[in-house]
Amino acid sequence: MNSSAPPTVKTPGLHRVDLNLLPLLAALLEHRSVTRAAEAVGLTQPAMSNALQRLRRTLGDDLLVRVGRHYVLTARAKALAGPVSLILETATHQVLRPPSFDPVTSDRTFRIAATSATALPVLPALSSLLAVSAPGVRLRLEPPEGSRGLTGGDATADVTLLPDTVRTTLPRERLYDEDWVVVADAANDQIGATLTVDDLARLPHVVFEWDGGRAGAQQALALLLPDLVVQCVVFEFLMIPSMVSGTPMIALLQRRLARRLAAQHGLRVMESPVPLPPLGIDLVWNPRTAGDPGCIWLRKQLRRAIHQRCDDGRDECFSR
Template structure:
């Protein structure tokens, strides 16, 4: 008995095909025997015979024909061996198997968007940890304004380090809190044993501004001292140590940065004489890639680097 070959397209015909038959077809093509194919997949012989009949109707071909005492594949069936195995292998390894990430063997590049201040705070410890646990992984640092909207199709950053003052609709998690200290040149003899509010009022300041705005701590200082003596405005926190060094100027600086840079620039680090609001730095990522094992691992490593 022969069966007419049906012409179906992927769009219009695939939904009418029972894809559960594909593993059974693969077993029949491999073993060329209903009995052995049934044993291989754990079916009874009648169930496999029924599956063969359904496959014949679906594909419009006999698939297995008897020649003497044995069954052989038809020409059509022989041509299906490679494609069927490829379909099953693709489904198993690329559809049904969850993606994995092995940091010890990976050579993946991760892109982190961050300001220089955040990068200097986080990346040294992160790089040191990865040198041991993920020696092949590479980090690329990007400016935050190139990846503020991680939902853009052309956004390249895997994660952005964003101040809590910058709004976003994307998922975010607090990476660390940063409080503020005051830095001055170590030889600044205009300051006594401890910094006072009067010192803040009379000494010249270096102030950070970004797009015309100031951080909450500087806003709080300006409210307390409206006529604050601002001698220098910078757009990078990392400029502050060099600007203060060797001058009578003082400045607010994140505590972690101040600790890292004080010795290099000859600075004195002092507690502020007034309470100042802290600054939160958040991890921000695209929810579309949230489940990627590599990016999940990266976020965990960033968390460990600052705690």
């Protein structure tokens, strides 16, 4: 061991410090007088003198020294003025004061994790709502972290739109339900007037996979038709129309996406000849935001956006 090494100075742990002294320290630093500081916080002069002695022992500095008829701050005391004020302001406004959220004046950025397919039915309506009721609020859309990332306590999104097939231990509630149709190129002459089970079995498919899994409808179809020909796998539902267009391939797609994108990509939208389980889209959030007024408001706006699409007649009403 190097005996010439300087000794380690140990600072007292926070649990050993009387934090009630911080407001008294702030008064002493501001007024530079024991008497005036005592008057400011409602203590007697002897009580403030005792507090000053305790602060000196705790901080290892005189803090206030007499120069002639007045007290002046030491260099250490001057350096403490800003940090002490910040600590007290933070404790007052962010710890002791109940949290609040005013959408009219807020400029907060909310982070929403969702695939394009789960976001498209609701986020345009949400943006319209916010433009009127919360013009300063901003949205940041992010890709989902995957089922593994959502189960931890360190999720970064304020809310995630998650298919009901993805498990998570985080709080969740149903936002909307979606059903499935089959899409094919409009010029695909291998399909007759209606789609048949034989068509599903013999035609090649485009299939969506995310985080190593498939949608419940795709799983159900694979169980019914174990020899299903999967010619293409995509990681984003919005890629399916482009992949199907101009090819003999077919694919399952959410009805609302299919109706929105069919004309653009020259697709034919058909009912499935076999029953398929619907897709539920849930609101998922981290428990750390459960009491956050802003996040509570955001979830409410997402629910309003779903109902607005129904009320405005711009889409089929979402089943709940």
